[in-house]
Amino acid sequence: MLNMWRISWRNITKNKKRFFISLLGIILGISFVTSMLVADKTTNDVFNYYEQMYVANADYWILSDKHTLSEDSVSSVSTSSAVMETLLALDKQAFFELEGDKSLNQRSVRITGVNDQNSPLLKLPVIEGSLDNEGLVIPEVVANLLNKKVGDTIRFADLGEAKVSAIVEYTQLLASPSDWEGAESTSFRVMAPLDLLREWTGMDNELSYLRFQTNEDGQQLFQSLQKEFLHSNVYVQPVVADDQQSNDIGGLYTFFYLIAGLSMFISGFIVFNMIYTSVMERKKEFAIMKSFGYLQSSVSRLIFIDVILLALIGTAIGVPIGIWLGDMFMQTLLSVFEFDMVYTLNWKIPALTAVVIGILFPVVFSLFPIYNAGKTSVLLTLKKANQTHSSTRQHIIRAIVGVGLLSFVFIDHPVSYLAILASIILLFPLLLLGLSRIFKPILKIVFGYSGNMAARNLTQQLNRNANTSAILAVGIAVILLLSAVIETAPEGYENEIRNTYGGDLRVTSEAPWSNEDIATLRSYESVSNVEPFTEAKPITWETIDGKKRQFSIFAVDKEGPTLFEDPERDELYKELKKEPSILLGKRAFDEWGGDVGGYIHINAPSGVQQLKVIEVVNTSHYSGYVAFMDESYLNNEFGWANSFDMLLTLNDGYTGEQLRDQLWQDFSKHLSKVETVEEAIKSTTSALSGMNELILTMLVLIVGLASIGTANTLLMNTLERNSEIGTMRALGFTKQQVRKMIIGEGLLIGLSGVIGGIASGMILVYVTSQSKLLGGFISFQIPLGNIILALIAGVSLSLFASWISSTTASKINIISSLKEG
Known part of the structure; x- marks a missing residue:
């Protein structure tokens, strides 16, 4: 058994540069996965810690x-x-x-x-x-x-x-x-x-x-x-440990796992490329082994050990780096919140999970090469009858399926995103061929005849080159979608807050407002309207599975301020008056887990009540973790009779800042808070602004990881064309020309990935903006700054990756390569 491990070590390190590039891809992939798992677990622990601190033993x-x-x-x-x-x-x-x-x-x-x-x-x-x-x-x-x-x-x-x-x-x-x-x-x-x-x-x-x-x-x-x-x-x-009114971190978890999955996908592709190419190179070796009596399982086991060895090394290095990255992520993430929270990095369980993932995902992505190695045909291999080039028929089938999946842009469903990304990968051979023809004259001007050769060489391993470029495109597309969401979300939040805030200022008192206080508020020249804003809090309730939760319930009335958005708002006001019922904000509804028409159990001040949920509505208050009830029912049967808040609507030309000092002077004995709608908007969107910096960092890291895949592909292309390059050198090609040819190939792959990624990203942004779920919230807006960054990072890192491979190509020995041919 020890000999098999030694043989595997020799095989994977035979080409040291390819081994290093592939290992680097695994290390970065598992580092991202580890960091996201650590950040996820630690963030969850942070908020659980503060929830429990709030509850204590009460x-x-x-x-x-x-x-x-x-x-x-x-x-x-x-x-x-x-x-x-x-x-x-x-x-x-x-x-x-x-x-x-x-x-x-x-x-x-x-x-x-x-x-x-x-x-x-x-x-x-x-x-x-x-x-x-x-x-x-x-x-x-x-x-x-x-x-x-x-x-x-x-x-x-x-x-x-x-x-x-x-x-x-x-x-x-x-x-x-x-x-x-x-x-x-x-x-x-x-x-x-x-x-x-x-x-x-x-x-x-x-x-x-x-x-x-x-x-x-x-x-x-x-x-x-x-x-x-x-x-x-x-x-x-x-007393309930539930701070979801103040902390909406569900989106962060989605972000964590999306980045982790994307990085693992790219790393898996790099592993697949290396193992598959290694299998193709060793076909004759496998055929000889089988002719001496080795079984199919023995050959597959040999490749399996290669993969495990590579995975173990990558995981051993990547997990500690990932823990360090997770700490960096936590510092960045918690800095976007309003208060200075402390945390203890929870890395043990995430690290163990990452170790399992780090060992398993290279194996999963290598299953086909492992199987293919075991199925090596002795006769066909020894006759050199196996072909490695893709057929025209395969390209046609791939294009047809890709176009079919691309039609999902017209379907408003979450599965559309996966279908679009899959179509990008399937259609990339056509895109790569088209762009190579478009850029061929430019490459000829920049690199001379080497540019012509670079464009021609892309077709020799078209699927591999297209897949490499597509992986870069997918990474860029997903990051651009996230950045577009981050950039346009503040505008969507602002519209939602202005439409459901109920006024221009929310004035909070320690004691119920008296008629004299309300008269004073209405006497201000800047104030056009004053409305009581009744918020019953804290109110505990139960989810469908019996878990205790806590939120606020707002009183609503057709003649009162607008606190939620719904096309049938007037009808909902009528429904609330008919029977003991309630409206739930979107996040509260999701947490409850029931269906419209069902009943929710609430601990009202007047005792436990069972209220019918008649609809789920959109609101900016507490990010939708709230409920709404008819004002008269809330005041009487529910048992909450007083208002501590007033919503002020200002006349045109006046701002809340101008009125704030006057309010504090007139009501200083019992006033506790004055919040303008602009401050509510800023408080909600400030975290998104901080997230944009993290998105930019992720963009560069994902492009960098994809560029490692480009370097790996170019290196394998170069090694497979060893004899061809030797012949070119024998016919007069200089080392500089060979380098230019490889750099030209890498530039085409990288540029195609960037262009395809930007185009795909815009498609995803458009689909998101047209979605019924998010269409009114996310507008179609081009994240120009991130596009420029993607273009610069993609092209520069692809050039660097191709330069690494070009050094190998320029060092090919003419005599030995001709002997191999």
């Missing part, structure tokens, strides 16, 4: 639709035998007292007072200091921005001052902006002892919420509390 919490509740009204919870731990909390909006000209909006801060900073119902990852229940707990970003350390004093306008006792890592409870620009739309958050906050505010008996942990009798207590609070402003909810 099972339930008691809240109020009036923002605060009396501590006396929930005193029975603390004394219940079913309750193991409790946490009392009070939220109060305030303002930092700072030197300089910072606006009220920038200085706004939400102070959360808790009765025990060390409670098991809280998870505060301390960086510096201690949770002593005497001072302030602030997140690291606030400490850095205010230049505060443990022991320093922070002052709050019209309240008081306190020393910093602990600085903590990012946590949802204390999520704060990291710069003053972000503070324009997001308040800072700090934590203080409950008694101290009550002393400052005089809210001695008030709470914003009470969290508690229960024993096995917790469900009974939950049900009894629902009955107890049935006709009050207090309600109880399970």
Whole structure:
């Protein structure tokens, strides 16, 4: 057995340059796969970690639709035998007292007072200091921005001052902006002892919420509390780990696996080319082995060991590189989010998965060459009767199938994308022939007679050369589609947000808005309309398979602001009034897992309700992870009576920025947030802007990987034409002319791949823009910058790949090559 491994090592390293290029392709492919698996797993862990940190050990919490509740009204919870731990909390909006000209909006801060900073119902990852229940707990970003350390004093306008006792890592409870620009739309958050906050505010008996942990009798207590609070402003909810309203990362996972699959496909093609060519070169060797009694399985096993050996080496090198790349991806990905989250790289399971993939995928892509080696015919091989050139009939069949698959551009279905990519590969021989004729005069001018020879030589291994070019085209097409989506998505998001935001500003208060407050808002010269915006939150519900989830429910009415898009919107308003029913946003509907017409179970403030889902609608609010209910039903039967938000529509010529300072001055005692529609758009699209840089990096890496395939193909073409090149040299061809010929071939392959990729990418972008699912969201827009980058990277890397092969061709020994011929 050891001898077989030695023979395999000798065979795969016989041509060191081809071995190195093929190995490099496997290394890069498995590196990309590993990095994507690591990034996927780590990203998932990051958000799970912060979800669990938010939940801590709490099972339930008691809240109020009036923002605060009396501590006396929930005193029975603390004394219940079913309750193991409790946490009392009070939220109060305030303002930092700072030197300089910072606006009220920038200085706004939400102070959360808790009765025990060390409670098991809280998870505060301390960086510096201690949770002593005497001072302030602030997140690291606030400490850095205010230049505060443990022991320093922070002052709050019209309240008081306190020393910093602990600085903590990012946590949802204390999520704060990291710069003053972000503070324009997001308040800072700090934590203080409950008694101290009550002393400052005089809210001695008030709470914003009470969290508690229960024993096995917790469900009974939950049900009894629902009955107890049935006709009050207090309600109880399970504490659920679900942050999908603030984190929509499903698209990231799709991106991960698309890039991983694409890189593995390209690497697999490189492996296939090498193994298949090696089998063709060793046909006579296999025939002799079989004539001496070797079985078909023995010959196939020999090639199988070649592949396994190559896969093991590539995996051993590629996986560690992939782990490092995964770390780089995580830093890039998390930088696009608004808050500074920390992570621990989860690489062990992804690395093991990548090892399995790294060993299996070269074998899968080599199954045909392995089988072909075992089926070698002794008589035909020894007679040299086997032909390697493709027949005209094969080209015709390939073209017909390719045209048929290309017709999928007119079919609006996800399978169309796979059909189009397959058609690209099948039609590439025709494209390569056409472009070689078009560029032949140019090659002749640039390379002389060597250019003519380069164009002619492409037809000798047309399918192999076309497949190589097609792989480059597929990589470019997919990346261009992704970049077009990233570039045009902000425009689609902007349209969706403007159409469903409900106004120009959303003004949030700590307490329900009074009639006097609403009159003041309407008195502003810049304001044309003021509408209450009722959001019931947090509301827990169950998916079809019984998992607990949490979202917001908005009140809607035909005469109220437009919060969702649907062609039958007026009819939906009528349907909502007929019976207890609900509309689900797209992401909430997908998470629920049911069908329109089915019933969803929701923990309403008035108790558990079963509501009919009458439709799924599009909305920008929380990226579609929301629900909508008739306003009168939400206020009465559902049990949510108050509005903490107002939607303001401005007169022409006015902007939200002009009104912001006035709002903070007039309502500073209870105002907690002022958000303009422009800030909502920026918050949603900022992550996409950061993703574009990652897309550009992926474009270069995928083109680079495909160019390795080009180098591999050219090298194999050169070695197969060893005697032909020797004859050319004997007839007077110089080394320089041979080099130009190989470079010309590589340039044609690379240029065809780039042109085909750009054309295919535009087809995919067009199909996406016309899709009913995404047509109104993604517009047909040419990503010109990425096209230029693809052209430069594709041509330059193809030239570099062909230069590598040309050095081999120029060193061919004339005498030995003529002897072989």
